[in-house]
Amino acid sequence: MGLIIRSSAIHAAGCYTTTPIRKGEHVAEYTGRHLSKEAADLAYEDSPITYLFGLGKGEIVIDGHCAAMFINHSCAANCETSEEDGRVWIKAVKHIAAGEEITYDYCLYDGGDDAATCNCGARSCRGTMYSGEEIRRRKAAAKKARARAAKKPPLKRKSRKSAILIEA
Numbered sequence: 001m002g003l004i005i006r007s008s009a010i011h012a013a014g015c016y017t018t019t020p021i022r023k024g025e026h027v028a029e030y031t032g033r034h035l036s037k038e039a040a041d042l043a044y045e046d047s048p049i050t051y052l053f054g055l056g057k058g059e060i061v062i063d064g065h066c067a068a069m070f071i072n073h074s075c076a077a078n079c080e081t082s083e084e085d086g087r088v089w090i091k092a093v094k095h096i097a098a099g100e101e102i103t104y105d106y107c108l109y110d111g112g113d114d115a116a117t118c119n120c121g122a123r124s125c126r127g128t129m130y131s132g133e134e135i136r137r138r139k140a141a142a143k144k145a146r147a148r149a150a151k152k153p154p155l156k157r158k159s160r161k162s163a164i165l166i167e168a
Contacts, residue, residue: 074103076122
C-alpha cells in the first residue's frame with residue numbers, strides 16, 4: 001500500500017492512498033517520540049500547530065513525525081485508531097478506494113478554550129473535532145457556570161446624589 005501527502009480540502013495537507021485498502025487493514029502507524037503531557041504542553045505552548053497523539057488517558061503523547069501525522073479529522077471517517085502494545089495504528093473501517101483521503105475521528109479531549117472547529121464537510125459533521133463525551137462535558141460545565149452566575153446577587157451600585165447649591 002502506498003500513502004502520499006498532498007493538498008487537502010479538509011485542512012492544508014492530507015494523507016491519501018495510492019492503492020485500494022480493505023476494511024480492517026492497517027493503514028499506517030502513528031510514530032514519533034513519546035513525551036509526558038506536561039513536556040508536550042511546554043514544548044508547544046506558543047505553537048498553533050501540533051501533531052500530538054494522546055496515549056491511554058493522555059498522560060503520554062506521541063509527538064508525530066510520520067505520514068500518519070497528516071491524516072486529517074473527519075466526523076464521517078474511513079479509519080479509526082487503536083492502541084496495541086503501546087503502538088498506535090490507523091485501521092480502515094471500510095473499503096477505501098485508491099486516491100481517497102485517509103481520515104479518522106480525532107475525538108479530541110483536551111484543548112483549553114480552543115473551539116477545534118471541524119472542516120470535514122460531512123453531512124454528519126458535529127462542527128468540532130472534540131469527542132462526543134468532551135462536547136457533553138463542556139456543555140455541562142457551561143450550564144453550571146451560567147447557573148452559578150444567575151445565583152449571584154446583583155452588584156450594588158452606589159447611588160450618586162448630587163447636591164445643588166443655590167445662592168440667594
